[in-house]
Amino acid sequence: MKKTLLSMMLCINLLSAFNAEDLKQLKEDDECPMCDLSYADLRGIDLSMSNLRDANLSHANLTDILAHKADFSHTDLSDAIFERSNLKGAKFVNAIVKHVNFFEAKLWKGDFSNAVIDRCNFDESALGSAVFDKNDLTNSTFKGAILYKTIFHKNVVGVPK
Amino acid sequence: MRYLILIFALGISLIASELHFEHDFNTALQKAKNQNKEVMMMYSAPWCPECNYMKEVVFKNKEVVAYIQKHFVVLSLDVQKDTLPAGFNFPGIPAFFFLDGNAKEKNKIIGGDKADKFLKSLKALK
Numbered sequence: 547m548k549k550t551l552l553s554m555m556l557c558i559n560l561l562s563a564f565n566a567e568d569l570k571q572l573k574e575d576d577e578c579p580m581c582d583l584s585y586a587d588l589r590g591i592d593l594s595m596s597n598l599r600d601a602n603l604s605h606a607n608l609t610d611i612l613a614h615k616a617d618f619s620h621t622d623l624s625d626a627i628f629e630r631s632n633l634k635g636a637k638f639v640n641a642i643v644k645h646v647n648f649f650e651a652k653l654w655k656g657d658f659s660n661a662v663i664d665r666c667n668f669d670e671s672a673l674g675s676a677v678f679d680k681n682d683l684t685n686s687t688f689k690g691a692i693l694y695k696t697i698f699h700k701n702v703v704g705v706p707k
Numbered sequence: 708m709r710y711l712i713l714i715f716a717l718g719i720s721l722i723a724s725e726l727h728f729e730h731d732f733n734t735a736l737q738k739a740k741n742q743n744k745e746v747m748m749m750y751s752a753p754w755c756p757e758c759n760y761m762k763e764v765v766f767k768n769k770e771v772v773a774y775i776q777k778h779f780v781v782l783s784l785d786v787q788k789d790t791l792p793a794g795f796n797f798p799g800i801p802a803f804f805f806l807d808g809n810a811k812e813k814n815k816i817i818g819g820d821k822a823d824k825f826l827k828s829l830k831a832l833k
Contacts, residue, residue: 632818634799652757654756654757655756672757672820674756674757674760675756690821692821694756694763694764695756695759695760
């Protein structure tokens with residue numbers, strides 16, 4: 547019984563792993579480099595021009611956010627959700643982009659250079675003029691995505707047709 | 708003679724399948740009034756990839772063109788070069804404003820989309 551309770555408490559703790567102070571800082575200052583925002587519920591928030599470099603946003607819910615030109619460089623975005631979000635000109639340089647849901651996201655001019663991309667859902671997203679450089683897109687899906695003038699450098703593996 | 712007719716018909720069909728853009732607010736309003744249509748006013752810029760996608764892809768889609776030609780006079784304004792009429796707020800470009808007979812905003816669509824989805828949005832305004 548004690549073990550079960552302990553496991554449950556651990557799970558609850560893990561599910562709300564983000565640092566409350568970090569979340570406060572993000573909301574007040576629009577920037578939070580190196581912050582721990584894993585599992586945070588950030589739905590609908592305005593993160594335009596925000597600096598989130600080196601942050602931990604794994605498992606965060608970023609559905610319907612506005613994040614024009616936000617900087618997610620070197621950020622851990624594993625299992626994050628960006629459904630329908632507006633991410634025009636956002637930077638994902640060197641970010642960990644594993645199992646991320648970008649369904650219907652606007653990623654015009656997004657920069658994914660050197661990002662570790664794996665099992666992402668880019669279906670119905672807008673990736674016009676976005677840049678992919680040194681990525682493996684083999685396990686990601688791009689069904690119905692806008693790929694107008696999207697730049698896939700020669701070193702990119704699994705370029706969608 | 709047959710070739711001439713064919714070339715003429717081809718020319719007409721090409722013109723009909725292209726959208727005509729007005730660039731002056733008052734001219735567009737007058738034209739819309741004369742043709743009993745609404746003005747669809749587009750704010751864009753040449754450096755905006757989403758705007759270029761709309762002009763180069765979506766506005767060349769036959770169904771979109773036919774629907775727009777039937778219902779709207781299109782006014783295209785460059786946010787950097789043209790004098791923008793006052794009172795139209797937009798968070799980003801491209802922005803599409805649909806004006807009533809008094810030149811006031813009746814509806815708007817912010818951002819571009821694929822042809823089928825944009826057409827759906829246009830039809831939802833009616």
